[in-house]
Amino acid sequence: MHLSPDEIIYWQYGLFKLNATIVFSWVAMAVLVVGSWLITRKLSIGLQRARWQNLLEMVVIAITRQIEEIGLERAQNYLPFLGTLFLFVGTIALATIIPGFEPPTGSLSTTAALAVCVFVAVPFFGIREQGVGGYLGSYVKPTFIMLPFNIIGEFSRTLALAIRLFGNMMSGTVILAILLSIAPFFFPLFMTVLGLLTGMVQAYIFSILAAVYIAAATRTRDTRVAISTEQ
Numbered sequence: 001m002h003l004s005p006d007e008i009i010y011w012q013y014g015l016f017k018l019n020a021t022i023v024f025s026w027v028a029m030a031v032l033v034v035g036s037w038l039i040t041r042k043l044s045i046g047l048q049r050a051r052w053q054n055l056l057e058m059v060v061i062a063i064t065r066q067i068e069e070i071g072l073e074r075a076q077n078y079l080p081f082l083g084t085l086f087l088f089v090g091t092i093a094l095a096t097i098i099p100g101f102e103p104p105t106g107s108l109s110t111t112a113a114l115a116v117c118v119f120v121a122v123p124f125f126g127i128r129e130q131g132v133g134g135y136l137g138s139y140v141k142p143t144f145i146m147l148p149f150n151i152i153g154e155f156s157r158t159l160a161l162a163i164r165l166f167g168n169m170m171s172g173t174v175i176l177a178i179l180l181s182i183a184p185f186f187f188p189l190f191m192t193v194l195g196l197l198t199g200m201v202q203a204y205i206f207s208i209l210a211a212v213y214i215a216a217a218t219r220t221r222d223t224r225v226a227i228s229t230e231q
Contacts, residue, residue, distance in 0.1 A: 005102035006109065020102040021110055028104065032084075040044050059087075063207075070211045078214060081121055085114065086207040089165070093199020103199075108166045115162035118210045119154070126217030135217065157213065165206055 005020035012018070039052045063083045067075040095101045104110040126135040137149045 002105050005104060006107050008102060021107040022097075024092075024102050025104040025110060028088060028095065031095075032087060059083075066208065067211055070208065070214045072211060072218065073131065078125065079210065081117075082207050082211050082214075085117070085210055086203050089114070089203035089206055090200055093196060093203055096199060097196060105165060105199075105202075108162065111166040114163040114165065114206070115158045118161060119158040119214060121210070122154070122213050122217045125214045129218040137224060138217070142185045159207060165202055 005024065008020035010018045010020070010023060037058050043052070043053055044050070060079070060083070063086060064075045065078055067078055067082060072078055089105060092103050092105050094101050123135060126138070129135075130138070140147050
């Protein structure tokens with residue numbers, strides 16, 4: 001039993017290793033890129049639309065509504081980043097039903113990389129909405145004493161994101177392996193379905209948490225805009 005796809009080495013040259021985490025991460029990205037190209041190459045604005053286009057529009061509308069419900073105005077500005085996060089983790093979760101597929105999210109390096117993406121995106125969107133001064137000023141509100149706590153909070157929530165996704169995805173793999181050794185017929189099928197559901201839930205929660213963090217970084221500008229609009 002492999003506790004992590006990092007343990008599966010396909011090629012190695014000195015310090016350079018090509019493990020299952022890297023391979024299947026690129027496989028998932030390739031599937032998303034090729035799939036998006038195939039779906040969007042012949043989009044229609046008429047009444048007659050392909051089933052794939054209807055599915056794509058449903059996914060985009062659902063993600064956009066979730067972003068708006070969290071409190072992010074102009075959801076289309078955040079859709080590429082948050083939508084990609086959800087689709088990447090969700091695609092990996094769905095692919096776990098394929099025999100031989102090793103989910104990259106079972107490696108802490110993958111979940112850490114995803115968390116770092118959120119860590120970078122939060123100040124990026126915050127600065128874009130509020131400006132450098134407005135965003136950095138939020139670290140000393142309501143008093144400058146909060147500066148070290150806010151900085152620690154930025155790093156701690158990034159670490160929590162990585163460990164949380166890793167723990168939830170890894171637990172399903174470990175439980176499945178244990179049950180497979182005890183009852184190799186019925187339990188694996190049940191746990192595969194349960195793991196599929198868990199993976200999709202984790203994709204949703206991870207994306208929602210990323211959206212919440214971004215909303216917290218951009219809320220000052222959005223609040224000012226709302227107030228000026230009402231006036």
